[in-house]
Amino acid sequence: MYRLTLVADLALAVRDLRKSFRTPFARKKIEALRGVTFEVQKGHIFGFVGPNGAGKTTTIRTLMGLIKPTSGSATILGRTVPSRAARERVGFLPESPYFYDYLTVPELLDLVGRLFGIPGPERKKRADELIERVGLSRARTQNLKKFSKGMLQRAGLAQALMNDPELVVLDEPMSGLDPIGRKEVRDLILSLRDAGKTVFFSTHILSDVEAITDRVAIIARGQLQASGTPAELVAQSVQAVDITIRLTGEAGDLTAGADQVRRHEDELSLSLPASADVDAWLAKAHAAGAKVISVAPRHETLEARFLREVASAEAVP
Ligand SMILES: Nc1ncnc2c1ncn2[C@@H]1O[C@H](COP(=O)(O)OP(=O)(O)OP(=O)(O)O)[C@@H](O)[C@H]1O
Ligand SMILES: [Mg+2]
Structure with missing residues (x-):
């Protein structure tokens, strides 16, 4: 099938991604991804939903260049994955983020800003803005070691936005958050779209997906089972x-x-x-x-x- 959309116009294009793991103990091969194909339009909020073990994190890790797929390919903002060019314009929140325990949030953001080569004054301004935006102003002087799960998740969101990314990839951004925290993250995601960014996030919380996404893909056992707008997915039946x-x-x-x-x-x-x-x-x-x-x-x-x-x-x- 021929399509008119150019890869360069897409925030994400994933083509027949496959990934098998071989673990040293289990002889069996684990097929985590069994041919995953989807596209994410620029400016959309895209929800990637699936049960535990479906392959969400494996897909995201492949996109971020952290693991190599067995076969298949992907582009981010028209650039082949993995590449520095692809990574530069992406903000990433890993699943259960782990940061250096003895840093404070301003220090963490400063470190991330340095890695992206953001100059000093700009770095501080962005860090201060983001700390305010994710609601961590009152925890500025605390070590991350003392942070609750929800606070760590907020710190993770702030660091994902430090490079003012065009595409934001979030692996379970609502996990560990109470209903108020989840609402705040939903509002943050919506404000990112309002600012013209693309957001790709994984979750298993369906109410969050229904509330904010432009498109949804359901993944189970390493394969997409259905995709469309939330309304399309339910209207078919x-x-x-x-x-x-x-x-x-x-x-x-x-x-x-x-x-x-x-x-x-x-x-x-x-x-x-x-x-x-x-x-x-x-x-x-x-x-x-x-x-x-x-x-x-x-x-x-x-x-x-x-x-x-x-x-x-x-x-x-
Ligand atoms: N490094 C690895 N080595 C071996 N198997 C792995 C590895 N990473 C993932 N898997 C397996 O691949 C499958 C998909 O895992 P993945 O972490 O992508 O699922 P997920 O959809 O993110 O699940 P969750 O909702 O629990 O985060 C699982 O069966 C998992 O055990
Ligand atoms: Mg996961």
Whole structure:
């Protein structure tokens, strides 16, 4: 299939990535990635969702040039991975980040700024801004050793933004955070997109994905199971049609084949199966003197879709 999108217009392009691990103890080969292909448009927030062991971190580590894929290729902002050019414009938050215990946040950011060659005054200005932005102002003088999991995650986010990256890659940015912290990270991700950046993040928290992403890919057992906008992923599956009508007389055969039938005085609500002929049903209701109050398709939730995709991936031997 030919596509008009040039690789240079994409924030990320991943082509048939495969990675097997051979561990010294287990003789068996672990196929962590079994042909992963996807693209991330510039300016999007992209959610990479999958259960434990799905291959999210392996994909991200490959993109960051930390491990070499068995086969396949990737580009970041049009540049081949791994390369210095690709890495320069990317901010990266590793999974469970570990930093030097005896540094403070300003010291950590200063160190990261030096690695990126940011000049002194600019380095300090950026560090101060970021410390404020991730909500660590009151912990400026504390050693990272004393930080809670959530605070470390914030420090990790700040260091990922130190080089003012065009693309931000975050491996489980909400992990270890309480609901308020998660909301703050979601807002931070949204503000990055508002500033024209691209954000690629992995997670298994589906409510976070549903709330902020432009596109989602579901990965399980080293393969993409589904991808699209969150709305597309759920809209493909209307599960039922919920109807409420006002009716004074008997419901008669209007309830035949319906589910969750409830009658409260002259209000009747019920669910028709997705396969039902809703128009025919409504015509019958009108003929019985009913007034239609609401007709709403009920979609599968993103969580249900996720669980279904994971279950079907697990079912393959
Ligand atoms: N260095 C390694 N050596 C051997 N196996 C590995 C290595 N890294 C990952 N794996 C295996 O590859 C598979 C995918 O792991 P990966 O860490 O990518 O999953 P994940 O989707 O990030 O999971 P989680 O949600 O738990 O972070 C797992 O079966 C894991 O055990
Ligand atoms: Mg992981």
